[in-house]
Structure formats: C-alpha cells, structure tokens
Amino acid sequence: MKKFKFKNVLGVTSLAVASVAAVSCSQNDEVVPMGDNTRAATVVNVSGIIDANTSWNAANxxxxxxxxYVTNGATLSIGAGTKIVGKYNADPAEASALIITRNGKINAVGTASSPIVMTAEANHQTPGGWGGFVVLGNAPINQTETQYIEGIEVGSVPAGxxxxxxxxxxxxxxxxxxxxRVEYAGANVSQDxxxxxxxxGGVGSGTTFDHCQAYYGEDDAFEFFGGTINAKYLVSTSTHDDAFDFDFGFTGTLQFLVATVDAKSTFYTxxxxxxxxxxxxxxxxxxxxxxxxxxxxxxxxTSNGKVAESAMDDKVSMKSAANFRRNxxxxxxxSILYGYPTGILCETTNDHIFKNNVVNGVNSTFSGIAADASNTAAASVTAIGLTLPWGTAxxxxxxxxxxxxxxxxxAxxxxxxxxxxxxxQGALAPAGQTNWLAEGTWVK
Ligand SMILES: [Ca+2]
Ligand SMILES: [Ca+2]
Ligand SMILES: [Ca+2]
Ligand SMILES: [Ca+2]
Known part of the structure; x- marks a missing residue:
C-alpha cells in the first residue's frame, strides 16, 4: 500500500527550482485564467523542499x-491574492500539502478583499481533493513520546x-x-x-493567526495538537468532521468563530x-x-441535526455541537450553539468554565454538564434571537x-x-453593526 518516493521527491526539488527560475523569464508564455479575475497568472510548479527564504505572489x-516542506530556517512569504493549488493524487498518502516544519516559518498575509487561497485543482474541487495546510512548532504538547503530525507517513518524508x-x-x-482560505482539503490516509x-502541531503563541476560513474540508476544519497559539475570526464551512478539534494539551485562546454545515453533505466520520x-x-x-x-x-x-449521510449508527446524524471528553x-x-442532536455533550469531569452560552440541541441541549443560570437552554432555535438562523446566507x-x-x-x-x-453573545455584532464575516471577499 505505502509508496515511498525518496528519490522522486528529492529529484523533483531541483526541478522545482529550475521551474521557478524559468518562470521569471517567460511570464507571458504560460498563462491560465484566474476565475472571475481579469488578470492571468503564470503557473509555477512546486515540489519537495523549500530550504531558503522564498516569496510567492499573486502574479503566479x-x-x-x-x-x-518549508524547513532549514527558511521563511515562505505569500502575498495577498496568491492562489495555491494542491495537485490531486488518487492515493491519499501521496496527497499534496504545504507543511511548515518546526524550523521553517510562514508569512502568509492576505487582505479582506484579496485573500490567499489554497485549493484543489479544477477537476477535484470536492472535500479531500488535496491534503491541506500544516504548521508545526516548538510549543508544549502533553505527550511524552515524539509526535509526528497525523496525515503524513513518516517513511515518505524526504531525508533531512x-x-x-x-x-x-x-x-x-x-x-x-x-x-x-483553505478549500477542499483533508485527504484521508487511513482511519485516525x-x-x-x-x-x-505544537504551534506557539508568538504566531499570528486570524481571519481564516476552512471551506468544505474532508476531516476537521481547524485541528490543534497541543500548542499555545491564539486565534480570532475563524470560519468553518461544512467540514466533514469537527469544525474545531483540540487535543494533546492545546491551551490557546480563541474568539469570534463561526461554523456552519451544509445539510447536503456526506460525513464519513x-x-x-x-x-x-x-x-x-x-x-x-x-x-x-x-x-x-x-x-x-x-x-x-442543521435544522434536524442530520446530513445526507454519515458514519453514525443511524447513517445520517451528526453528534454534538460541542463534545468535551477524555479528561x-x-x-x-x-457562545451560541444549535442544530446538532446534542448541544453540549460533556464527558469530562475535569475543570471547566461554562458561562453565558445560549444552546439548543435537536434531541437534548445539555448532556453531562451542570449549566448554571448564566446559560440559556433556548426553547427553540428561533428563540435564540438571530436574524436568520438557517440558510446559505x-x-x-x-x-x-x-x-x-x-x-x-x-455577554x-x-x-x-x-x-x-x-x-x-456569539461571533457577530448585532444587526446594523459591522459584520466581520461580510468584509471583502475572504469568506466564501
Ligand atoms: Ca483530524
Ligand atoms: Ca470528530
Ligand atoms: Ca476530528
Ligand atoms: Ca479529535
């Protein structure tokens, strides 16, 4: 099953450099249309290792x-409006991905009207069409054994x-x-x-992370394995597992987060x-x-807590809006949570602060948690008081x-x-006030 490609990966690295160099002399030769944009971009093929400071920009x-892999102390700088396409590979173990290793850095700075977009290639724009965006750091995790990030087979990683x-x-x-914005990512190598x-993985609090969207991903939208990174203004749009998944000692602070689900989705987890x-x-x-x-x-x-298909026992349900478990x-x-079979599903007896939340579950609202009077079990979704609680808008x-x-x-x-x-309460200011989700075009 596993395919090892040491030779290819390393061989292609030097090709990638040649390809980048060639591009700068032939900007007019190879152009592709950029969707609804009027300008055209030159395709630059990239593979292997980025081990020296590198800048990508919207012209390409x-x-x-x-x-x-960004490694060896290199910084990859990506300018506003840059589009990155992960080529499709039928073997998920070989899925394309951009990985910032512990001794690499990323400087990806888009703007509200000119976001950086990482997506799948044109014929594979469905969840899992490519791997995704990975950042690894040196902040604490709670595991005693060396951890290698999920989704990458260690044996396939190039030497060094x-x-x-x-x-x-x-x-x-x-x-x-x-x-x-990361679209159609989440290649599934194997279960878990x-x-x-x-x-x-282990990303530290010195990192700046805000205004990012995960759009129709196959697994989680944002998964944190340990680390201390803080975040604001994150959007998960119909990811197939968890919008926000925390594990291995993550201790960061997050504020202004939105997650929605497309009821037509097929969830395999x-x-x-x-x-x-x-x-x-x-x-x-x-x-x-x-x-x-x-x-x-x-x-x-969703209005009934179900999607078109899932791996839950009844084949259609989702699980909970928030599942706190395993200590x-x-x-x-x-916060405001609704549209899952269970609202809050608490299966940990460890310390927690749970206050000023408004929750409605399709079948049960609070399970395993003693919600104090600061919290509201809304009588219905309508009773929560949002402008329009359902729909694609x-x-x-x-x-x-x-x-x-x-x-x-x-609040x-x-x-x-x-x-x-x-x-x-919730991610957005009341009607009539500034809505960060509606700024520019970065949220799709
Ligand atoms: Ca995951
Ligand atoms: Ca899950
Ligand atoms: Ca997960
Ligand atoms: Ca998990």
Missing part, C-alpha cells in the same frame, strides 16, 4: 505536486525533513497567517490519520462535532491538560443577533482574561 499560481512537533517554547513564533484544512476536545485518546492525566479558552463562538448545525479542561463562554447578516434579542447584550467577561470585551 503555485501548483503543489505532493508534499512541500522533520515532521515532529512540540517543545518547550511557549511563545514560539511560526509566523503570520491572515486572510487565508487524516490531514485537515488547517492542522497545527463517527463523531462529527462542532467542537471536539480530548486530553488525549486515553483520557490521561498528562499535562498540560488540553484547555481551549473560547468566547464568542457561533456553531450552526480535557475547557472554557466556553458567550451565512456570510451576510443572517447570524447577527436581532437588536431586540437578549443575545445582543448578553460577560467578568473574571476572564485574554478576550476582547464585547456586549454580544
């Missing part, structure tokens, strides 16, 4: 052929490239990731061995959750305990609170730190 379209992650540098800086749209959070697979006492700190999250499932800790405040005003609703002013940050203090 970068086609990844297999796994591309290290795909392990984690360390003791809490404020480790992997660079800047802003206004990046998948790439995600955004996969972060056995536990599709909005949030999934484990200390580790065995629910160990290893520290640091996984403890995401989350405020102003809006998780939207994790968590902080979840000022999630980029517009739909998920903004009605100005007359209690969620417009229901509290008493006793909390690390968050921006706002009046509203």
């Amino acid at each position: 379209e970068y086609h990844l052929n297999g796994k591309v 490239v290290d795909v392990s992650y984690g360390g003791n540098v809490s404020n480790d800086n992997s660079g800047t990731i802003q206004y990046v 061995n998948e790439l995600n749209s955004f996969t972060f 056995k536990d599709p959750n909005g949030i999934e959070c484990d200390n580790d697979k065995s629910g160990s006492q290893l520290t640091p305990f996984t403890h995401p700190k989350i405020s102003n999250l809006t998780i939207v499932g 994790c800790k968590f902080t979840l405040v000022n 999630y980029r517009g005003a739909a998920l903004q609170p009605k100005t007359t609703s209690s969620i417009a002013t229901g 509290s940050f008493t006793g909390l730190s690390g968050f921006t203090s706002v009046e509203y």
Whole structure:
C-alpha cells in the first residue's frame, strides 16, 4: 500500500527550482485564467523542499505536486491574492500539502478583499481533493513520546525533513497567517490519520493567526495538537468532521468563530462535532491538560441535526455541537450553539468554565454538564434571537443577533482574561453593526 518516493521527491526539488527560475523569464508564455479575475497568472510548479527564504505572489499560481516542506530556517512569504493549488493524487498518502516544519516559518498575509487561497485543482474541487495546510512548532504538547503530525507517513518524508512537533517554547513564533482560505482539503490516509484544512502541531503563541476560513474540508476544519497559539475570526464551512478539534494539551485562546454545515453533505466520520476536545485518546492525566479558552463562538448545525449521510449508527446524524471528553479542561463562554442532536455533550469531569452560552440541541441541549443560570437552554432555535438562523446566507447578516434579542447584550467577561470585551453573545455584532464575516471577499 505505502509508496515511498525518496528519490522522486528529492529529484523533483531541483526541478522545482529550475521551474521557478524559468518562470521569471517567460511570464507571458504560460498563462491560465484566474476565475472571475481579469488578470492571468503564470503557473509555477512546486515540489519537495523549500530550504531558503522564498516569496510567492499573486502574479503566479503555485501548483503543489505532493508534499512541500518549508524547513532549514527558511521563511515562505505569500502575498495577498496568491492562489495555491494542491495537485490531486488518487492515493491519499501521496496527497499534496504545504507543511511548515518546526524550523521553517510562514508569512502568509492576505487582505479582506484579496485573500490567499489554497485549493484543489479544477477537476477535484470536492472535500479531500488535496491534503491541506500544516504548521508545526516548538510549543508544549502533553505527550511524552515524539509526535509526528497525523496525515503524513513518516517513511515518505524526504531525508533531512522533520515532521515532529512540540517543545518547550511557549511563545514560539511560526509566523503570520491572515486572510487565508483553505478549500477542499483533508485527504484521508487511513482511519485516525487524516490531514485537515488547517492542522497545527505544537504551534506557539508568538504566531499570528486570524481571519481564516476552512471551506468544505474532508476531516476537521481547524485541528490543534497541543500548542499555545491564539486565534480570532475563524470560519468553518461544512467540514466533514469537527469544525474545531483540540487535543494533546492545546491551551490557546480563541474568539469570534463561526461554523456552519451544509445539510447536503456526506460525513464519513463517527463523531462529527462542532467542537471536539480530548486530553488525549486515553483520557490521561498528562499535562498540560488540553484547555481551549473560547468566547464568542457561533456553531450552526442543521435544522434536524442530520446530513445526507454519515458514519453514525443511524447513517445520517451528526453528534454534538460541542463534545468535551477524555479528561480535557475547557472554557466556553458567550457562545451560541444549535442544530446538532446534542448541544453540549460533556464527558469530562475535569475543570471547566461554562458561562453565558445560549444552546439548543435537536434531541437534548445539555448532556453531562451542570449549566448554571448564566446559560440559556433556548426553547427553540428561533428563540435564540438571530436574524436568520438557517440558510446559505451565512456570510451576510443572517447570524447577527436581532437588536431586540437578549443575545445582543448578553455577554460577560467578568473574571476572564485574554478576550476582547464585547456586549454580544456569539461571533457577530448585532444587526446594523459591522459584520466581520461580510468584509471583502475572504469568506466564501
Ligand atoms: Ca483530524
Ligand atoms: Ca476530528
Ligand atoms: Ca479529535
Ligand atoms: Ca470528530
């Protein structure tokens, strides 16, 4: 089953350099149309290792052929408007992906109207059409054995490239990731061995990460294996497993997060959750305990908690809007969650802060959690008070609170730190106020 391609990967590396060099002398020779854009971009084929500082820009379209690793202290800088295409490979173990290793850095800075887009090639724009975007860092994880990031077979990694992650540098800086949309990612190598749209292993708090969207990915939208990275303004659009998955001692702070689900989707995982959070697979006492700190999250499932097909026992259900389990800790405040069979499914007795949330589950709202009076079990989805709780218009005003609703002013940050203090619950300000989801074109 496994295919090892040491020779090819290394051989192609030098070709990739030649290809980049050739491109700069023949900008007018090889052009492809850029969708609804009027300009044309030159295709630059990239594969193997990036081991010296490299800049990509919107004049070109970068086609990844297999796994591309940034290593050896190199920084990959990607300018606003740049398009990166992961070439399709029928063998998911060989899926194309962009991997920033522990001793590489990323400087991907898009803008609201000119985001960086990483996507699958034209004929494979469906979930899992390519691998995805991976960042590895030196921040703490809670596992005692060396961890190699999921979704990459260690035996297939070229000599000199290290795909392990984690360390003791809490404020480790992997660079800047802003206004990046990852589409159709998440190649599935085997069960419990998948790439995600955004996969972060041991990424530290010195890293800047905001305004990013995962769009129709095959596994998780944002998966964090340990690390301390903080994030704001993240969007998950119909990913097939979890919108936000935390494991192995992740302790970052996240605010202003939106996740929605397309009811027509086919989910192959056995536990599709909005949030999934484990200390580790065995629910160990290893520290640091996984403890995401989350405020102003809006998780939207579907009106009946079902999708077209899933691997759940009844073949169609999703699981829960948030599943805290296997000895994790968590902080979840000022958030809105609905449209899953279970709202909050709490299967950990470890420490948590759960306050000022508004939740509605299709079958049950609070399971395994003693929700205090600051939380609301909404009588219905309509009762939550959003402008339009269902539909495909999630980029517009739909998920903004009605100005007359209690969620417009229901937030509290008493006793909390690390968050921006706002009046509203959920990810978005009330109707009529600035809506970060609707800025520019970065949210698809
Ligand atoms: Ca995953
Ligand atoms: Ca997952
Ligand atoms: Ca998980
Ligand atoms: Ca899951």
